[in-house]
Amino acid sequence: MKKQMKIVLQMVSGYGGEFKTWRLPEAKADAYTDMDLYVEMAQLAEKGKIHALFMADTPALVNDLTNDSPMHSMDPLIAMTSVARATKNIGLVGTFSTTFNEPYNLARHLKALDVVSHGRVGWNAVTTSTPATAANFGARLKSSHERYGRANEMIEAVQGLWGSWGKDAYVHDKESGTFADTRKIRALNYKGEYVQTQGPLPIPPSDQGQPPIFQAGPSPEGIKLAGRFASGVYANPFSIEEAREYRNMLRESAVAHGRLADEINVFTGFMFTIADSKEEALARRRKVLEFDKQELAHRLAYLGAMVGLNFQSIDPYQPVPESWLKSAYANPHDPRSYRALEVLKEGYSPVDTLAHGVINYHPVVVGTAKDVADFLQEWFESGATDGFSIVPDLAHDGVRDFVEKVVPILQERGIFHKDYEGSTLRENLGLPYQYGTREEK
Ligand SMILES: Cc1cc2nc3c(=O)[nH]c(=O)nc-3n(C[C@H](O)[C@H](O)[C@H](O)COP(=O)(O)O)c2cc1C
Incomplete structure (x- = not known):
């Protein structure tokens, strides 16, 4: 069988990646606050076997809303939770800052949602470089080096908390009266330079054990972080050569951290407008x-x-x-x-x-469904990427057009799956099982 691309759909704020398409007649003007629409989009994406929804996020008002729609959802965790109960297979990858969260609250939120969604959550761990976000937390932005220092500790601590409830500690046996095997539930006592947490986290494993880690941020320290922890990387190259070089660096970083190169999947950001011509x-x-x-x-x-x-x-x-x-x-x-x-x-x-979208923040295809499929195939088959993080200009009809028109072409060409491989995000992305922190070699 041919190698197949993986696709995640960026939900942005409910409209799309172009911040003025909310005014088009096709758009729903209040999509930002309409979670039913999010759910509808997610269900449609699930029909198209899209691997996951992807929510970028910055906890701050970062663009001028006088005429533009927002850049992010109201709150990624709430959006993911709304979608989780109305879908079955599609993954739910959310962006949560390693700088402006504490390990315990984040570990708890994400693992609980992972249990609730039957193992479909992913964490895009970003360091956050927006001063407005820092101000919202009463802080100033620290140096990139310090932020990455904290990011490494945050992921270690969160994964440690996830593993602090032993794999088979959830006995809940009425007969014996044992609710949990408490010998298998241990405090973590994590004491880092930037974060400290005691644990344990009282949440059993989800259907996939725990959420896989995603990463975005192309600096050398970002690439190291990805090599150490990430199963998915959200990237924004503009040419095949640039993309290939970046992907190779990430793969080498995974190997340098004792992992297989194929354990990292690069998702290249890609925007589109589809019409009949x-x-x-x-x-x-x-x-x-x-x-x-x-x-x-x-x-x-x-x-x-x-x-x-x-x-x-x-x-x-x-x-x-x-x-x-x-x-x-x-x-x-x-x-x-x-x-x-x-x-x-x-x-x-x-x-x-x-x-044509030449100054957008991702490569853009403006054309027919076949044009879009050709672009994706070319990038994928040239080793530039493992998949795409797709951004329609307007979600309202863009998701439908992608699912109904582009997906069948990709499937016909044998480069996109015809059904979900399993029910969890790890199964669907072909990721190894992991519970707690990974033994590092
Ligand atoms: C494609 C891409 C997507 C990103 N998405 C987010 C995001 O949703 N929220 C956020 O706070 N930062 C996001 N970032 C920013 C990174 O997390 C990071 O803070 C920034 O790139 C600086 O890190 P660096 O020094 O490694 O480049 C993104 C970066 C890239 C390249």
């Missing part, structure tokens, strides 16, 4: 760009800077003159600028080039 898909994105003329002007200036041109004196709705393109160059400090220049040279106007 590329022109229709571009039209939708143009419309979204035009909701905010001021921002459009700002983006045009940004695009110009990426390719060394100034679009102010030309009509941005017309192709850029040939003579101009000859003197344009892709800014080597922004990996997205190569693609931007390529699209301009194909004869698209600056506005249409923006509509």
Whole structure:
């Protein structure tokens, strides 16, 4: 059987990865607060055998909500819990900060939800680098080195707490009157430089033992953390070469920490707008760009800077003159600028080039379901990634289109599973069983 890609769906705030698509006629304007819609999206994704829902998070108001929808759900844990009881197979991966949590509260929340969801939870352990979040916790951001020091301890302590209730300590035998075998429930007494916790955590194993760890953050210390603990890494490369190099570093890091390279799955962030034709898909994105003329002007200036041109004196709705393109160059400090220049040279106007998503925070495909499937296949088969963290521009129809139109193509090509391998997240991602901390070699 061919190797198959894994796909997680980013739920963002209930709308999608473009913060103005909430105004489209197709959108539900109050999706942010409508958990029924989250549940509906999750059930649809489950029909498409999507491996997991993925919730990014920053505990702070990080974008201007005057015209834009929020960047995250109201609270990932509450969203995951709402979805857990209305789904059966789909995984639930949430982002929780290693800097602004204590091991005990996080270990408790995640393990309880893992039990409740029958083993479908994953923890995306991020260090958090937003000053606004620090301010919400009455703190200032510490150095990256200190944050990663704490991240290592947090994961050790959380996994230690998870394992502090022995695997078979939950006896609950009416006959003998033994509720729990307390000899198998031990205090952890974790004393690190950054975190301390006593334990035990009074929660038995879930159907998958405990949640697997995910990680996001590409610094050398981030890669070390991933190599040591992560089963999944959320990445944001912009080219196949960049992605391959990053994936190789992560795989080497896993091996350096006594694990198998295949124990790390890289999920590359990917955004899309699907329509029956590329022109229709571009039209939708143009419309979204035009909701905010001021921002459009700002983006045009940004695009110009990426390719060394100034679009102010030309009509941005017309192709850029040939003579101009000859003197344009892709800014080597922004990996997205190569693609931007390529699209301009194909004869698209600056506005249409923006509509291609060339300055988005992930690679974007604007086109048909086949275009999307081709992109995913190319990246996957070139060894750039193990899977994708997909972000529709608007969840309301984007999830449906992906599930109904892209998934069947991938399945037909033999590169995406036709059914869940099991009922837990570990089974579905092919991850080894782990309970408590791993014996490190
Ligand atoms: C693709 C990607 C997704 C991320 N998602 C989040 C997130 O949802 N919440 C968060 O607080 N930080 C997130 N981060 C930030 C990282 O956790 C980390 O704080 C930041 O990248 C700085 O770490 P570094 O020095 O390793 O790059 C993300 C980073 C990347 C690359």
